[in-house]
Amino acid sequence: MESLVEEELQLDGAQVTATLRYSGALQWHGTTKQGCLVVQDDVIGIKRGELSIILYTFCMSSKSTICGGFTRKRRRKDLRLSFANDASQQLWFESIQVFLDEAGRPRxxxxxxxxxxxxxxxxxxxxxxxxxxxxxxxxxxxxxxxxxxxxxxxxxxxxxxxxxxxxxxxxxxxxxxxxxxxxxxxxxxxxxxxxxxxxxxxxxxxxxxxxxxxxxxxxxxxxxxxxxxxxxQKHALDVATVVQGQVRFHSLLMLSWGLVADVDFESEKFRWMGAFRFDVQTLIRIVNLRRYNGGFSYLPAAGSEGTGGPYSSELEVNKLLHSGEADSERSWRKGYSGPLHSLPTAEWRSMEGAFVLVWLTNVPFTSEKVMPAPLAKFSDGFLDLIVLRDCSRWKLFCLLFKLQSGSHVKSKSIEYLKVKAFRLSPGGQYASDKPGGYVDLDGEILARGQGSFGDASNDPMVYGPTIEVSVQQGLATLFCPS
Ligand SMILES: Nc1ncnc2c1ncn2[C@@H]1O[C@H](COP(=O)(O)OP(=O)(O)OP(=O)(O)O)[C@@H](O)[C@H]1O
Known part of the structure; x- marks a missing residue:
């Protein structure tokens, strides 16, 4: 690769030959030092000094762990490049700055x-x-x-x-x-x-x-x-829109019903424990395992068509198809109302309960250590659906351990598929006259069954009638490499 600038200079006091290539790669070698970095990928910023420039770098390095493995992590290091004259300093400063400016960094x-x-x-x-x-x-x-x-x-x-x-x-x-x-x-x-x-x-x-x-x-x-x-760097991100009647929310992460939502909200009483509250409540919920009646229908992605049963309109109460026509009926005053595509009814599939867990996610991780959807992509235009109908307490315990690696999706007890749209009709607890559970949207209660923990009167949606979810491909943008 051709060099843009090449010169003998001092790097942190040591004599080196430094080369800045057209690709943005900066290399140096001398009798005591050698190394390289990529300006756009490894440099936070640059500062001009007297006959010198300081590069604020943040390069990846590997460190061995006590378990014999290693972690790859970036570390900050400031490099001082010192020059023999002003002209060299000017040339190096401007050349490096061009690479930073061309990278489309925010101002x-x-x-x-x-x-x-x-x-x-x-x-x-x-x-x-x-x-x-x-x-x-x-x-x-x-x-x-x-x-x-x-x-x-x-x-x-x-x-x-x-x-x-x-x-x-x-x-x-x-x-x-x-x-x-x-x-x-x-x-x-x-x-x-x-x-x-x-x-x-x-x-x-x-x-x-x-x-x-x-x-x-x-x-x-x-x-x-x-x-x-x-x-x-930027990456497109799908946005889900969740609607019940006149109420709508936009979502980036997940909707859950069953075990995950129960743990999320019922662990509130253990908030003083920090993140450990989720582990404690999960154990309580496994011992007192619940399954919920109800069902859902969905528009499957290619490859997921063979799942579930044929579309069942009986599942859906108060259904409001999220199409352009329905939208005008809703007469939103302003803002984004959701995807305007009409969704072909013939291709819909459905599943009926009882369920331990129904989990719909837009991204692979829902928290630092939980990866429910290892195949989720930011902008594929689909949501990943994870369904657990029933399994023994011991098996569930093992499955939850696998959530960290995402390997739970290989279990025969789990159904894992991609959907374009989804309609949930949540019901009460199976084989019990006890009330229903919760529907959780991005960590907030959307709806809760009568008699469950807390006051349902302030919830934005009602537990029971259909809740619709549709997704708009790549509507939002993230600071994230593609
Ligand atoms: N000053 C504030 N007082 C009360 N609530 C606030 C304040 N600022 C933000 N919030 C609310 O805190 C909630 C949670 O915020 P955030 O997502 O940053 O934290 P979190 O720790 O992940 O949440 P949680 O602990 O509730 O799971 C949001 O609903 C936000 O509206």
Whole structure:
């Protein structure tokens, strides 16, 4: 590969021959030092000094672990390149800067920090890790802390689009989903939704951050998540729209009914335990295993047509087909109302309960250590559906252990398929007069059966009547390499 610049210079005080190639690769070798990096992929930023430049690098390195394996993780290191004269310094600085400018990196970001997310460390994470990296990258930012529930949505609804190249949240998944809904409720939603979204994990549920870092082949930590945003590469992301009557939400992560939703909400009483609350509640739920009556129908992706049974309209109460025609009936005042494609009824399939778990996800991970949908893709236009009808308590216990690697989908007890659209009609507990469970959307209660934990009167949807989910391919954009 041809070199753009090649010169004898000093790197951290050692004499080396350094070469910057047209590809953006920077190599150096001398008697005591040698190494290489790729400017666009490994450099946070560059600063001019006196007859020198400082490269703020963040390169991948491998470190062995006590178990005999190794972890690949980026580490920060500042490299000082010193030159014999101003002309050389100028040439090197400008050549490296061109590669950074050409990478499409953001210039100004709106950063939304939830100070109460997860363990309440959002602000500290921003000040100690995110802010210094943005400054090193010379990216301007406006930081806003969320002051109340729903504040992130208000900010996304009202900010000046022309002022920012993207929105970053330092939070859990809840704030990211609020931002999505805020953008899609704007009159100018078509422009607003094109703003790339970045997520820096600072919550209890960090499924999107984990999915992005996993996709990019990066270690799951705050600095790596920040660097993906600085690098500015973009990837399209499907958006699901969930509708019941006049109520609608847009979703990026998941909808669940049965075991996962039960654990999510019934573990609230153990919130003081942190993330451990989910493990404790899961054990309680396995011992007192529930199955739910009800059913769902779905429009399968190619390859998933042989699953389930023929379409059953009896399953669906208060059905509202999410098509252009139905949309006009709903007369949404403004904002995005959901995908406008009409969905061919003949191809729909259905399954009827009882079910232990029905789980619909848009991305592979729903939290840092849970990968329900190993084949989920950000912008394939489909949602991944995971169904567990019944199995022994011991088998369920083993299956839950496999959720970390995604290998549960190989079990004969699990049905795993891709769907274009989905309609859920949740019912009460099987073989019992006990009430129904919960429907969970991105970590929030959408609907709960009468008599279940908490007050159903404030839930946005009603448990029982059909809840529709459809997906718009690649509507949103993530800061994430393709
Ligand atoms: N200042 C605030 N006061 C109260 N709630 C807030 C505040 N800021 C944000 N929230 C709410 O906190 C919720 C969770 O936020 P986030 O996703 O960042 O954290 P999380 O730790 O993953 O959530 P959780 O612990 O509830 O699972 C969101 O619904 C958001 O509206």
């Amino acid at each position: 100004k970001l709106l950063v939304i920090v939830n100070p109460f997310g997860g363990q309440g460390a959002g602000k500290t994470i921003f000040v100690q890790i995110v802010e210094p990296m943005l400054q090193a990258a010379r990216i301007a930012y406006a930081m806003k802390e969320t002051l109340f529930q729903g504040h992130a949505k208000d900010l996304a609804k009202s900010f000046d689009l022309s002022q920012f190249d993207g929105i970053v949240c330092v939070s859990g998944d809840g704030v990211l989903v609020e931002i999505l809904n805020g953008l899609l409720e704007r009159v100018d939603w078509k422009h607003a939704i094109r703003k790339p979204l970045g997520i820096i994990p600072a919550g209890t549920g960090n499924g999107m951050a984990k999915s992005v870092l996993h996709h990019a082949g990066e270690f799951f930590d705050i600095a790596s998540a920040t660097f993906l945003i600085i690098r500015g």
